[in-house]
Amino acid sequence: MEKTIDARGQSCLNPLAMAKNVLKTLSVDDKLNVVVDNIASAQNLEEMAEQMNLPSQKIQQGTDYVVSLFVKKSFFVPQYDEVKKDETLKIKTSFIVVIDSEFMGRGDEQLGANLLKSFIYTLASSEELPTKIIMYNSGVKLAIDGSAVLTDLKKLQNVGVEIFVNDMSLEYYGLKDKLAVGKLISMSDLIKMQVEARKIIKL
Numbered sequence: 294m295e296k297t298i299d300a301r302g303q304s305c306l307n308p309l310a311m312a313k314n315v316l317k318t319l320s321v322d323d324k325l326n327v328v329v330d331n332i333a334s335a336q337n338l339e340e341m342a343e344q345m346n347l348p349s350q351k352i353q354q355g356t357d358y359v360v361s362l363f364v365k366k367s368f369f370v371p372q373y374d375e376v377k378k379d380e381t382l383k384i385k386t387s388f389i390v391v392i393d394s395e396f397m398g399r400g401d402e403q404l405g406a407n408l409l410k411s412f413i414y415t416l417a418s419s420e421e422l423p424t425k426i427i428m429y430n431s432g433v434k435l436a437i438d439g440s441a442v443l444t445d446l447k448k449l450q451n452v453g454v455e456i457f458v459n460d461m462s463l464e465y466y467g468l469k470d471k472l473a474v475g476k477l478i479s480m481s482d483l484i485k486m487q488v489e490a491r492k493i494i495k496l
Contacts, residue, residue: 294319294320294323294324295323295324295325295326296315296319296323296324296326297325297326297327298311298312298315298325298327298328299324299328300312300328300329300334301328301329301330301357302330303329303334308327308329308334308337309337309338309339309341311327311367312325312327312338312362313341316345316362316364318446319364320364321364322364322365322473323364324361324362324364324394325329325361325362325364326359326360326361326362327360327361327362328357328359329357329358329360330357330358331358331387332358332387333387333424334358335351335358335431336424336453337359338351338360338362339360339428340453341350342360342362344478345360346361347363348363348365348367349353349361349362350363350482356443356494358367358493359435366367366466368464371443376386379455379476387424387488387492388417388423388424388427388488388490388491388493389423389424389426389427389486389490389492389493390423390426390427390494390495390496391426391427391428391429391493391495391496392426392427392428392429392432392433392496393412393428393429393430393431393432393495393496394409394430394431395409395431395432395435395496396408396409396431397412397496399481403465406421406441409435409442409496410442412439412496413435413442413445413446413449414442414445414475416447416449417445417446417447417449420448423452423494424450424454424455425454425455425457425485425486425490426446426449426454426455426457426463426475426479427457427458427459427464427483427487428456428459428475429436429458429459429461429483430459431462431466432462432495432496433458433459433462433463433466434466434468435456436456436472436473436474436475437468437471437472437473438471438473439471439472442472443473444457445493446474446475447473447474450474450475455476455484456474456475456476456490457475457476457478457482457483458472458475458476458477458478459477459478459479459480460478461475461479461480461481463477477494
């Protein structure tokens with residue numbers, strides 16, 4: 294049996310609750326399709342599927358996304374309160390964070406370093422997360438071994454925030470072999486991500 298839920302126009306957590314309620318009625322070899330209209334909801338559904346030990350597939354159709362969940366074996370359906378509390382299912386909203394310096398703001402460098410450390414720590418503890426963090430210029434130094442914010446960046450990555458580090462900047466500073474978190478990104482991809490972003494927070 295195959296069922297489809299139209300969750301377009303819903304807030305990020307509502308599609309999770311809708312999918313959970315339908316999954317309770319399904320059996321082995323059934324399939325559930327959830328249609329959403331933003332990438333954050335699609336990613337949250339994928340993460341819920343992983344938590345529930347369900348195979349999933351995401352397909353983009355125009356401006357919408359269809360996330361298919363395949364019931365192949367017994368699975369655990371978390372209660373809605375558990376979904377909201379689970380760290381892996383925090384809301385990822387449609388904004389990206391761009392960091393082009395190892396300091397936040399202008400002025401005293403030590404203060405700037407402390408401000409940036411505090412920003413990333415607070416972001417990692419927030420209920421609303423960016424979909425991506427992009428680093429270039431001296432901002433790439435935050436993603437290398439020994440960085441004061443490495444633990445919080447890894448925490449963000451572990452809950453599904455994509456971290457991208459500009460390869461040209463790493464090469465300029467001679468740090469390519471010290472990258473400890475994130476994926477390398479070219480200048481063309483860096484530009485494309487910023488053009489496609491609905492909202493950018495630039496430090």
